[in-house]
Amino acid sequence: MTRLVFAVLFAFQAVLAPLQAQTLSVVADEWPPFSGEALPNGGLSLDVISAVLRRAGYDVDTQVVPWARVIDGAQTGEFDIVGSLFEDAELQTFLSYSDPFFSTDVRLVQRKGDSHSFTTVDELRPFSIAVGDGFVYEADFDRADYLNKVVVTTTLQGVQMVAHGRVDLTLDSVDVIRHAITHDDPALADRVEFAPGVLVSQTLHMGVRHDLEGSTQIIADFNRVLGEMRDDGSLDALLAVHASRLIPE
Amino acid sequence: MIKQYFRDQLGFRLVLASLLIGSLLSVFSTGIQLVASYNSQRAEATGVLDQIETTMSETLELALWTFDFDQVNIILDGIASNAAVTHLDLSSVTGHRWTRGVASETPLQRIYDLKHTPSTGQVQHLGTLRVELSLEAVVDRVWAQFWVTLLTNLVKAYVAAIALLYIVHRMISRHMHTIAEHVDGSSVATPSTELHLDRATRTKTDDLDRIVRAVTAYEGRVRKTLNTLQTEIAERVKSEQDAREALSVRSTFIGTMSHEVRTPLNSILGFLHLIETGKEVPERQRHYANVASRAARQLHNQLSNVLDMSRLDSNAVTISTRPTDIRRLAAQWQETTAAAVHFHQKDIDVTLDLEADLDAEYELDGARLTQIITNLTDNAAKFTTKGEIRIGVRRAPKQPDNGIGTCLEISVADTGPGIAEEDAARIFDRFSQIDEGLSRSHGGTGLGLAISLEMAQLMGAELRLASDERDGFACEFLLTLHCNVRLDSDHAAS
Ligand SMILES: Nc1ncnc2c1ncn2[C@@H]1O[C@H](COP(=O)(O)OP(=O)(O)OP(=O)(O)O)[C@@H](O)[C@H]1O
Ligand SMILES: [Mg+2]
Numbered sequence: 082m083t084r085l086v087f088a089v090l091f092a093f094q095a096v097l098a099p100l101q102a103q104t105l106s107v108v109a110d111e112w113p114p115f116s117g118e119a120l121p122n123g124g125l126s127l128d129v130i131s132a133v134l135r136r137a138g139y140d141v142d143t144q145v146v147p148w149a150r151v152i153d154g155a156q157t158g159e160f161d162i163v164g165s166l167f168e169d170a171e172l173q174t175f176l177s178y179s180d181p182f183f184s185t186d187v188r189l190v191q192r193k194g195d196s197h198s199f200t201t202v203d204e205l206r207p208f209s210i211a212v213g214d215g216f217v218y219e220a221d222f223d224r225a226d227y228l229n230k231v232v233v234t235t236t237l238q239g240v241q242m243v244a245h246g247r248v249d250l251t252l253d254s255v256d257v258i259r260h261a262i263t264h265d266d267p268a269l270a271d272r273v274e275f276a277p278g279v280l281v282s283q284t285l286h287m288g289v290r291h292d293l294e295g296s297t298q299i300i301a302d303f304n305r306v307l308g309e310m311r312d313d314g315s316l317d318a319l320l321a322v323h324a325s326r327l328i329p330e
Numbered sequence: 331m332i333k334q335y336f337r338d339q340l341g342f343r344l345v346l347a348s349l350l351i352g353s354l355l356s357v358f359s360t361g362i363q364l365v366a367s368y369n370s371q372r373a374e375a376t377g378v379l380d381q382i383e384t385t386m387s388e389t390l391e392l393a394l395w396t397f398d399f400d401q402v403n404i405i406l407d408g409i410a411s412n413a414a415v416t417h418l419d420l421s422s423v424t425g426h427r428w429t430r431g432v433a434s435e436t437p438l439q440r441i442y443d444l445k446h447t448p449s450t451g452q453v454q455h456l457g458t459l460r461v462e463l464s465l466e467a468v469v470d471r472v473w474a475q476f477w478v479t480l481l482t483n484l485v486k487a488y489v490a491a492i493a494l495l496y497i498v499h500r501m502i503s504r505h506m507h508t509i510a511e512h513v514d515g516s517s518v519a520t521p522s523t524e525l526h527l528d529r530a531t532r533t534k535t536d537d538l539d540r541i542v543r544a545v546t547a548y549e550g551r552v553r554k555t556l557n558t559l560q561t562e563i564a565e566r567v568k569s570e571q572d573a574r575e576a577l578s579v580r581s582t583f584i585g586t587m588s589h590e591v592r593t594p595l596n597s598i599l600g601f602l603h604l605i606e607t608g609k610e611v612p613e614r615q616r617h618y619a620n621v622a623s624r625a626a627r628q629l630h631n632q633l634s635n636v637l638d639m640s641r642l643d644s645n646a647v648t649i650s651t652r653p654t655d656i657r658r659l660a661a662q663w664q665e666t667t668a669a670a671v672h673f674h675q676k677d678i679d680v681t682l683d684l685e686a687d688l689d690a691e692y693e694l695d696g697a698r699l700t701q702i703i704t705n706l707t708d709n710a711a712k713f714t715t716k717g718e719i720r721i722g723v724r725r726a727p728k729q730p731d732n733g734i735g736t737c738l739e740i741s742v743a744d745t746g747p748g749i750a751e752e753d754a755a756r757i758f759d760r761f762s763q764i765d766e767g768l769s770r771s772h773g774g775t776g777l778g779l780a781i782s783l784e785m786a787q788l789m790g791a792e793l794r795l796a797s798d799e800r801d802g803f804a805c806e807f808l809l810t811l812h813c814n815v816r817l818d819s820d821h822a823a824s
Contacts, residue, residue, distance in 0.1 A: 211396070233396045241397035245424050247446070247454070 104140040105299070107131060107287075108155070109164040110148040114260045114323060115183075115285060116165045118145045125323040126165040129182050130287050130303075132319055133310060134162075137302035148215055161293050167283045169217045176288030177296055180304045182316070183285040185254040187218050189276040190243055197249065197276060202228075208249035211239030218252055219281035237261040244272040252280060340506070341498040345491045352487030360480045367475055371468045375414035379440045382409055382461060387442055394422055394456045395446040406430055409461065416464040420444075422457035431462075438463035505529065505538050509545060516549065581644035588637040592630065599626050628773045635777040638701075639760070642784050649698060649789045653691040653816040656738070660684060660723050663703050667719055670711040677716050678744075685724035691816035692738065698785055699811070702793070703740060705778040706807045710744035712772045717745030720803065726810050735814040741796070741806055748804030754795050758783045786811075 107130055109116035115126045122128035123143050131141040143164075146154070154160040156175055163176060189210075191197055199205055202221045209229040213236060217223060231248050233239050239251030240261060255275065262269045287303060289296040310316040386405055393401035402420070410418055410430040418430035422444075442459040505527045512525045525542050535543075605611055605619035641647050660682055668680045703721070710719045719742070726737035749757060753764045761776040786793040791811040800806065 231396065234398055234400070238397040241424070242395075247395060 103295070104142055105134060105161045106159075107134070107141055107143045107162040107164055108151055108160040109143075109145055110151050111145055112165055112257065113264070114256055115254075116145055121322060124165070125183060125320065126285055126287075128322065129316070129319055130162065130164045132315075133182075133303055133306045134299075136310070137299075137306045139299070139302075152215075155288070155290050158290065158292065161290060162299075163288045163290075166286045166288050167217045168220075168286070170220070172217070172288060175291055177291060177300055179287040179289070179300050180307055181284030181286050182307055183320070185256045185283055185285070186279045187252060187281045187283050188255050188258075188279055189250045189252045190240055190258055190273050191250055191276045192243055192246060193272055193274045195249070195276075199276075200278065205250070211242045211248045211251040213239065213253070216253070219283070222252075222280060235261075237265045240269055240273055241266065244269050250276065254283065338495070338499050338503045341495050341503050344498055345495045348494055349487060349491045352490065353484060356480060356483035356487055360476060360483055363479055364472055364476045368468065368472045371472060372465060375463055375465060375468055376438060378409075378412050378414055378463065379438075379461060382440075382459075383442065387444065387459075390420075390459065391444045391446055391456055394420075394444055395454075397424075399426070402428060413467050414463045414465070415461060417460075417462035419460040420457060423455055424457075426457075434462060434464060438465065502538070509541060513545065578644055581640040581646075584636060584640040588633045588640075592633055592637075595626055595630055595633070599623060599630065602626060632773075632775050635775050635781060638781050639777055642781065642788075647698075647785065647788060649695045651693045651695050651813070654694050654696045655690065656688060656692055656694075656723055657684060659696055659700065660721060663700065663707060663721050666704060667707040667711060667721065670708055671719070674711055676711070676714070678711070678714055679718045681718060681720045683720055683722040683724075683741075688723065688725070689736065689815045692736070693814040693816055694811065695789060698789060699740075702782040702785055702809060703742065705782045706742040706809075709778060710742055710746065710805075712774070714744040714746035718803075719744045720801075730812060735812055738811045738813060740809045740811065743796075743800070743803035743806035745802065746804050749795060757795070758793075 107127060109124070109127055111117050112124075113120055114124055116124040122131070123145060127143045127145075131143055134141045151160070151163055155163050163172075166172060166176070166178065168178075189205075197208065202219075202225050205222075205225075205228055209231055211233050212218070212230045214232050214234055222228075231242070233242065233251075236251070236253045236257050239248070239253070240258060242248045243251050258275075262273070289299050293299070307316070310319075386409060390402065390405045393399070393405060406418055406420060406428055407430070409415055416431050417433045418428070419433070420428040439460060439462040442461070444456040444459055446454045446456055448454075508527055509525065525545055527538060527542060529538070602619045602623040606616055606623060608616075611619070638647075664680055664682045671678045671680060707719065707721065722739075722741040722743070724739050724741075726739040729737050749764065756762050757764065758779045759776075760780040762780075763774065763776040783793050786809060789811065791809055793807065793809050796806040796808050
């Protein structure tokens with residue numbers, strides 16, 4: 082009798098297990114408009130990632146924490162998925178990247194009226210450039226230790242330094258720069274402008290930590306559902322929510 | 331118990347003095363501590379300003395330069411968290427401004443010029459930070475400290491004072507008390523119990539031991555001296571009594587003898603007088619009787635003198651005053667003197683010089699006064715051969731200070747041989763006569779002036795020989811007598 086009860090219970094559990102949704106903790110740093118506490122649905126990245134994963138049948142829990150904690154938490158297993166990632170080799174040592182779900186240009190910002198000319202990273206040598214602490218811009222640029230880089234904490238600081246002539250240049254995703262100017266210091270719009278040319282066109286990805294059980298499956302599910310959503314137009318609808326923050330040039 | 335200590339005035343004053351000094355020192359030392367503490371705390375507070383300069387300004391400059399306003403806020407909050415800092419005002423050249431706290435009127439402030447110094451190129455001015463400090467907290471703390479220190483110091487002083495009170499009482503005051511009681515209670519006649527203090531015996535003696543020893547030794551000495559004195563007094567009393575007895579025996583003897591001699595002498599004088607004045611007495615016998623009568627009279631005088639002297643010695647002479655008409659008395663003296671002059675068969679004028687406005691009556695002993703003056707006039711009559719004897723009565727030049735009564739001056743002057751200056755001192759001595767030869771021829775015992783002087787002293791008068799000779803008189807005796815004026819019946823009634 083007891084034996085029978087255990088057998089039934091075991092069978093029941095075995096049937097229910099695949100149906101039980103896994104709760105994934107998705108984390109991103111404060112990087113408006115891609116991710117941010119005050120943004121609608123946590124910003125573009127977190128909105129897209131959670132929508133796609135939910136549609137794939139996962140439970141999702143999102144939060145915004147400082148960048149250092151993002152990296153630490155992803156390595157210790159505190160967080161499962163990191164949103165808002167540019168392509169980066171170092172991060173890919175412990176994170177598996179999904180297909181991109183958004184692309185943005187990374188451009189240099191100069192004081193209005195300056196006419197610096199450069200086409201390669203090497204040609205940036207004469208300039209002082211404000212860069213975000215630990216930010217990923219473009220592989221060659223990030224590696225270039227010979228450049229006169231001034232480390233700041235936020236993109237806005239870089240733009241302000243350019244505006245007040247403390248550095249020659251700063252750089253970031255055009256979306257990030259526009260968002261910072263528009264929301265934090267509109268007066269800056271009269272003092273800075275994008276330097277001609279695009280440093281790199283970056284894509285936004287989701288990264289799943291390697292040691293998460295079923296990480297491959299999650300990425301596969303994500304890529305599949307993302308394709309479906311791109312095809313059925315629901316991705317565009319979702320992006321439209323954040324369109325107001327992506328002010329065109 | 332404590333009450334008893336407080337009643338110990340010496341200890342109490344000592345304690346009060348120590349308390350006063352203790353309190354003053356407490357306030358003084360607390361004041362010094364206060365000043366030192368204030369200075370160190372002020373230095374500590376102002377040290378904050380240097381600390382900002384050395385540790386914070388660099389990061390602040392970097393944060394300001396990189397527009398890291400979160401960091402700016404963190405740094406400012408850090409500075410503002412210091413209790414001494416009351417106000418912060420940071421303004422950047424980019425138009426940003428941060429403030430913390432409320433601005434106040436304080437002399438303690440520092441303005442920092444924040445700048446960015448790149449490795450190459452120009453120094454850039456970033457903004458200015460003004461930091462204001464208030465010492466209010468420091469002052470409050472120092473005051474709190476002051477009161478606590480003062481209170482503890484005062485409590486210390488009081489506790490020490492009370493302890494001192496106890497110690498002074500135990501070690502000194504109660505022993506002083508014992509010594510005082512001992513000295514108070516010890517009578518010189520009966521030796522009291524030995525002075526002993528209730529204290530442990532020590533090998534080394536202190537002042538209290540010395541006092542006890544001194545008191546004991548002094549008592550011994552006093553007792554000894556007293557014994558000697560007492561025996562001496564007893565001896566003197568006895569010898570005095572012996573002397574007095576001897577004197578009284580002598581006086582009684584002299585008195586009795588004089589009386590015993592005078593009675594037959596009076597009958598001799600009486601019978602000689604009868605012979606002198608008898609009708610059928612032949613001239614020759616009448617002359618003999620006259621010589622005998624003279625001798626008897628001299629003998630009588632001498633006896634009277636001796637009798638008076640012995641009565642004076644045994645204090646038998648008393649003075650009793652009565653209202654007396656001095657003019658009449660003076661007239662009697664003149665008569666008596668004239669009789670004496672007649673007796674000596676000399677050609678001498680006896681005059682009376684009375685001051686015009688003398689009062690009617692004076693309170694005086696007429697009999698004794700007459701005795702004195704008679705001695706003086708007798709002498710004058712005896713020693714003067716020709717010329718004048720003048721009796722004067724007048725107010726003395728010097729009257730009593732209090733205005734009560736009058737001082738009368740009675741003088742007896744004569745134109746006799748006078749008295750040399752060197753003899754003036756001894757004529758009032760008993761049995762003293764200047765010119766032995768002259769005196770012998772006149773007879774007398776040399777007692778007259780001595781008796782007169784003593785009697786004058788008895789009635790409070792002064793008898794002396796006038797120092798200067800006046801109006802051609804060779805010798806003048808002056809008696810100054812103080813007596814009350816007898817008022818008229820009219821005056822008395824009113
Ligand atoms: N008026 C006088 N003139 C000169 N000598 C005087 C006069 N009165 C007193 N003397 C001198 O003073 C002496 C003492 O006088 P005092 O009356 O004491 O004694 P006395 O007259 O000699 O004897 P007594 O009075 O006893 O009969 C006299 O002996 C005389 O030498
Ligand atoms: Mg005489």
